Amino acid sequence: MTDVPTPVSRARAAFRKAFAGAEPDGCWWAPGRVNLIGEHTDYNDGFVLPLALAQGVAAAVRVRADDVLRVHSRQEDSTRAVRLADVGPGTVEGWLGYVAGVGWALAQRGVDVRGLDVAVDGNIPIGAGLSSSAALECAVALAWNDLGGFGLDRNALAAAARRAENDIVGAPTGVMDQMASLHGRAGSLMFLDTRSLGIDQVPFDLAAHGLALLVIDSRAPHALVDGEYAERRASCTRGAEALGVTALRDVGVAELDDALARLSDDTLRRRVRHVVTENERVLEVVRLLSSGADPREIGPLMTRSHASMRYDFEITVPQVDTAAEAALTAGAYGARMTGGGFGGCVLALVDADADAVTNTEEAVARAYADAGFRPPTQFVAAASDGARRVTMRPRG
Ligand code: GLA
Numbered sequence: 001m002t003d004v005p006t007p008v009s010r011a012r013a014a015f016r017k018a019f020a021g022a023e024p025d026g027c028w029w030a031p032g033r034v035n036l037i038g039e040h041t042d043y044n045d046g047f048v049l050p051l052a053l054a055q056g057v058a059a060a061v062r063v064r065a066d067d068v069l070r071v072h073s074r075q076e077d078s079t080r081a082v083r084l085a086d087v088g089p090g091t092v093e094g095w096l097g098y099v100a101g102v103g104w105a106l107a108q109r110g111v112d113v114r115g116l117d118v119a120v121d122g123n124i125p126i127g128a129g130l131s132s133s134a135a136l137e138c139a140v141a142l143a144w145n146d147l148g149g150f151g152l153d154r155n156a157l158a159a160a161a162r163r164a165e166n167d168i169v170g171a172p173t174g175v176m177d178q179m180a181s182l183h184g185r186a187g188s189l190m191f192l193d194t195r196s197l198g199i200d201q202v203p204f205d206l207a208a209h210g211l212a213l214l215v216i217d218s219r220a221p222h223a224l225v226d227g228e229y230a231e232r233r234a235s236c237t238r239g240a241e242a243l244g245v246t247a248l249r250d251v252g253v254a255e256l257d258d259a260l261a262r263l264s265d266d267t268l269r270r271r272v273r274h275v276v277t278e279n280e281r282v283l284e285v286v287r288l289l290s291s292g293a294d295p296r297e298i299g300p301l302m303t304r305s306h307a308s309m310r311y312d313f314e315i316t317v318p319q320v321d322t323a324a325e326a327a328l329t330a331g332a333y334g335a336r337m338t339g340g341g342f343g344g345c346v347l348a349l350v351d352a353d354a355d356a357v358t359n360t361e362e363a364v365a366r367a368y369a370d371a372g373f374r375p376p377t378q379f380v381a382a383a384s385d386g387a388r389r390v391t392m393r394p395r396g
Contacts, residue, residue, distance in 0.1 A: 005054075005056065005058060005123065005390075007029075008390050010121040011060040011119050011120055011121040012027055014060070014072055014074045014121060015060035015119035018070075018072035018079050018119050019070070019117050022117070025062045025063055026146070026147070026390075027060045027061070027390045028059045028139045028387065028388070029056060029387065029388055030056050030057055030059075030134075030142065030181045030182070031052040031184055031385075031386060032056050032131045033051065033052050033131045033176075034051060034053060034130065034213075034338045034339070034347055034381055035048055035049065036189055036204075036302075036338075037285050037302060037336070038279070039305065039338070040274070040341075041194070041275055042176040042192075042194045043174035043194075044236050044279075045195035045246070045247035045249035046194060046279040046282070047193060047194070047249075047286075048176045048180075048192050048194060049191050050180035050189070050190055051189050051190065051381065051383035052183075052185070052383065052384050052386050053124065053382070055123050056123070056124055056139070057124065057139050058120065058122065058390070059118050059136075059140055060118070060119045060120075061116055061118050061143040061144075062117045063114050063148070064114055064115035065114065066114070067084040068082075069082050069083075069099065069118070070116070070117045070118070071099050071116075071120065072120070073095060073121075074121040075122065082100050083115075087101070087104040089168060090170075092168060095136075097164070097168045098168075098169060099118060101137070101163070101167065101169060102144065102161055102164045103140075105161070105163035105168075106141070106144055106150065106152075106160050108160075109152070109156070113144065113148065116143070120139070125217060125377070128344060129339030129340060129343060129344025130217075130339070131180070131181065131339075133169070134177035134180075137164050137165065137181075138158070138178055138181040138387045141158075141161050142387050142389065145157055146389055154183060154386075154387075155179070157182060158179045158182050158183075159178075161182075162174075174194060175197075179197070182386050182387050183386050184383070184384060184386035185383070185385060186384050188203055189201070189202040189204045195247070200286070202286055202289050203289070204289065209294060209295050209296070210352050211350070211351060212350055212352040212357055213348070213349060213380065214347070214349075214350050214360055214361070214378060214379075214380055214381075215345050215346075215379050215381050216323045216327065216346040216361075216364055216377075216378045218317070218319040218343055218346060219319065219343075219373070219374045220319035220343035220344075228341070228342055229342075232271065232315065235271040236272075236275060239271060239275075242262070242263055243262060243272075248279075249279060256276050259272065270313070271312065273308075273312050274313040275313075277304075277308055277312075278308060281305050284301055285298045296333045299334025299349050302347065303324075303328065303334045303335060303336060305336045306324050306335060306337055306346075309336070309337055309341065313341075315337075315341025315342060316341060317342055317343055318373075319343065319373050319376075320343070320346050322364075322368065322371055323335070323346040323348075323367070323368070323376060324336060324337065324346050324348070325367070326364045326368075327346065327364055330359055330360045331359070332348040333349040333350070347381070357380065361378045364376055364378065
């Protein structure tokens with residue numbers, strides 16, 4: 001935990017520039033995530049298996065005596081301000097909502113939330129489905145908690161960050177991204193039961209097996225605030241109601257055929273089938289990895305997950321299907337879209353040697369060029385530690 005991500009020093013420099021040479025009280029860092037498997041299961045009380053990335057968001061923060069929140073974003077190249085008393089559902093537009101929303105959600109818990117001056121910088125692509133927004137929320141939530149001495153644990157901070165996203169920004173997401181950003185661990189996958197919020201860290205040492213997880217940013221336009229995510233979520237609620245269960249998590253694969261026979265609507269049947277089979281795939285991946293199996297064995301489960309998202313949940317787009325297919329044709333052991341869908345990134349499990357990684361990257365780039373898509377960007381994921389305060393040597 002001694003490494004200091006580059007955006008931290010940039011956020012600190014931006015803080016001085018934006019706030020008349022003042023020094024922040026401290027700097028906080030929170031990572032983005034990719035989800036290895038378990039998509040659209042988190043709001044169904046189900047299972048997810050994300051890892052925290054090495055890329056994320058840094059926040060340089062100073063606490064204020066009043067209730068004004070001023071936030072400078074290096075990416076947006078602007079500074080915005082709001083009084084915390086004025087923040088509520090529907091009151092804050094755009095990116096400021098992620099930060100102001102966390103303050104609002106913490107205040108809803110009854111803690112004494114003061115204003116902040118904040119400068120943020122990040123090295124995670126925005127809108128690529130890598131949870132840049134959760135990283136921003138979590139960096140700020142941790143800073144507020146530390147500076148305010150609230151003593152909230154990380155699950156409470158994840159819940160506050162999720163409320164910011166749900167109630168202030170208006171994206172009806174689950175809690176996976178915030179939990180991954182706060183609880184991620186280097187070299188591990190975070191196996192989360194989203195009902196109990198119980199976590200098992202599953203060792204994920206791909207390098208020891210000569211493997212790498214390639215992240216392919218499809219660069220297809222991606223927006224969670226639009227209606228599709230909410231529509232899928234509503235279908236799942238309808239499915240659970242029709243089946244008389246609290247959440248689709250309560251339907252096991254053994255009961256799936258019976259459950260499907262009780263649903264009259266074909267689309268709803270496919271939505272339910274995705275969630276039930278996806279939960280089972282997460283459990284199977286965890287079983288394989290925990291029993292010391294060769295991680296190559298999880299490849300087919302990743303690929304089946306993609307097919308389920310493509311045909312049953314219908315959340316993929318041509319760019320991500322092309323990327324997944326090209327990676328598989330080039331020899332990947334498994335490939336699947338990760339995240340909410342309608343764009344975002346594809347994960348490919350590939351051999352780690354430079355030739356294999358380059359070969360896959362080139363195959364994807366060629367397939368993209370043939371299809372006339374904007375070139376994808378690609379990088380190898382490193383499972384990294386979750387959010388933390390970063391100590392830096394004082395400026396000398
Ligand atoms: C987005 C949401 C998560 C989760 C995924 C799909 O990332 O923020 O809560 O629902 O989509 O698995």
